[in-house]
Amino acid sequence: MQKRILGTSGLEVSALGFGCMGLTFGYGPATDRTDAITLIRAAYEQGVTFFDSAEAYGAANEEILGEAVEAFRDKVVLATKFGWKNGTPKEGLDSTPARIRIVAEQSLKRMRTDVIDLFYQHRVDPDVPIEDVAGTVKDLIAEGKVKQFGLSEAGIQTIRRANAVQPLAALQSEYSLFYREPETEMLAALEELGVGFVPFSPLGKGFLTGKIDEKTEFGDGDSRNSGPRFSTAARMANMTLVDLLKQLAENKRATPAQVALAWLLAQKPWIVPIPGTTKLHRLDENIGSAKVELTEADLEQIRTAKSKIVVQGDRYPEHLQKLVGR
Numbered sequence: 001m002q003k004r005i006l007g008t009s010g011l012e013v014s015a016l017g018f019g020c021m022g023l024t025f026g027y028g029p030a031t032d033r034t035d036a037i038t039l040i041r042a043a044y045e046q047g048v049t050f051f052d053s054a055e056a057y058g059a060a061n062e063e064i065l066g067e068a069v070e071a072f073r074d075k076v077v078l079a080t081k082f083g084w085k086n087g088t089p090k091e092g093l094d095s096t097p098a099r100i101r102i103v104a105e106q107s108l109k110r111m112r113t114d115v116i117d118l119f120y121q122h123r124v125d126p127d128v129p130i131e132d133v134a135g136t137v138k139d140l141i142a143e144g145k146v147k148q149f150g151l152s153e154a155g156i157q158t159i160r161r162a163n164a165v166q167p168l169a170a171l172q173s174e175y176s177l178f179y180r181e182p183e184t185e186m187l188a189a190l191e192e193l194g195v196g197f198v199p200f201s202p203l204g205k206g207f208l209t210g211k212i213d214e215k216t217e218f219g220d221g222d223s224r225n226s227g228p229r230f231s232t233a234a235r236m237a238n239m240t241l242v243d244l245l246k247q248l249a250e251n252k253r254a255t256p257a258q259v260a261l262a263w264l265l266a267q268k269p270w271i272v273p274i275p276g277t278t279k280l281h282r283l284d285e286n287i288g289s290a291k292v293e294l295t296e297a298d299l300e301q302i303r304t305a306k307s308k309i310v311v312q313g314d315r316y317p318e319h320l321q322k323l324v325g326r
Contacts, residue, residue, distance in 0.1 A: 003015065011077065014049040014272075015265060017051065017274035025057040026057075026223045027224075027278075040069065041068055042280055047287070048287065051078055051079065056087060056089050059110055067112065081119070081120040082120075115147055116145065117148060118147065151168060151172070168193070169196055171190060174315060179311070191268070205230070214239075229314060230313070241306070241309050244306070248301070254289070258286075260289075
């Protein structure tokens with residue numbers, strides 16, 4: 001797989017990363033530990049060198065990742081995140097310097113490593129100045145415990161303030177054909193600052209695969225059950241976007257998911273999507289997207305068609321929506 005560098009940080013990763021969240025969090029019951037380790041190792045064998053975890057996904061998530069990559073730790077980039085009270089989103093935010101240090105030590109132990117390659121603030125904490133957060137990570141970098149600093153779901157002004165204290169390697173936020181808000185101002189700001197972009201949910205939480213329709217039922221513990229964008233009415237309205245992908249995929253002898261990921265890769269050379277999955281055949285499908293080439297004519301077709309499609313429904317329920325873009 002081709003490599004990309006996140007912004008001007010020098011941090012080299014595979015063009016596609018692997019988001020580990022769904023292995024233990026957000027989409028129902030956790031994946032069997034052995035199966036999860038097999039999946040991560042299969043991703044590495046196919047060229048993936050960038051793996052994304054977080055304290056909030058549960059201790060098992062980092063532990064699984066650490067065990068899976070231990071034999072080739074020096075060949076991969078491990079990212080994880082801090083920012084919640086006791087590591088639990090339901091308890092609220094906590095990016096105090098003391099908490100950041102606790103999370104760093106716990107993550108190092110769980111992932112069986114002596115350094116975190118990329119350490120993100122998971123959500124901006126309004127009670128802690130971003131300069132204090134960036135300064136704490138800067139100290140951890142000086143101590144050799146962290147290599148690079150990142151933010152997740154932060155607003156442009158917060159990014160600028162943090163970057164002035166400790167240069168950022170990456171911003172992680174949602175971006176896909178299902179959610180194109182970053183195109184309004186964020187991409188230009190990141191390019192100006194030399195910050196890479198790591199889109200999560202690059203397949204619209206599965207919607208862009210074409211495998212979800214208004215009749216799909218999500219299991220207990222699946223966050224999509226409370227997502228406005230996944231209400232029955234919204235799914236029916238948003239199928240126009242999937243129909244567009246299916247048409248392009250047929251022409252490319254690819255799948256809708258592969259076209260959606262290829263579209264993201266075509267936007268900027270410093271964009272690195274991190275699709276996640278719990279299935280080996282979906283992993284193979286996602287990785288195959290790196291070989292799908294979209295011509296300028298293809299991209300223009302998507303631009304023209306997408307300009308006529310208004311995606312229905314907010315990304316998150318109200319209490320979570322207010323945590324993004326700060």
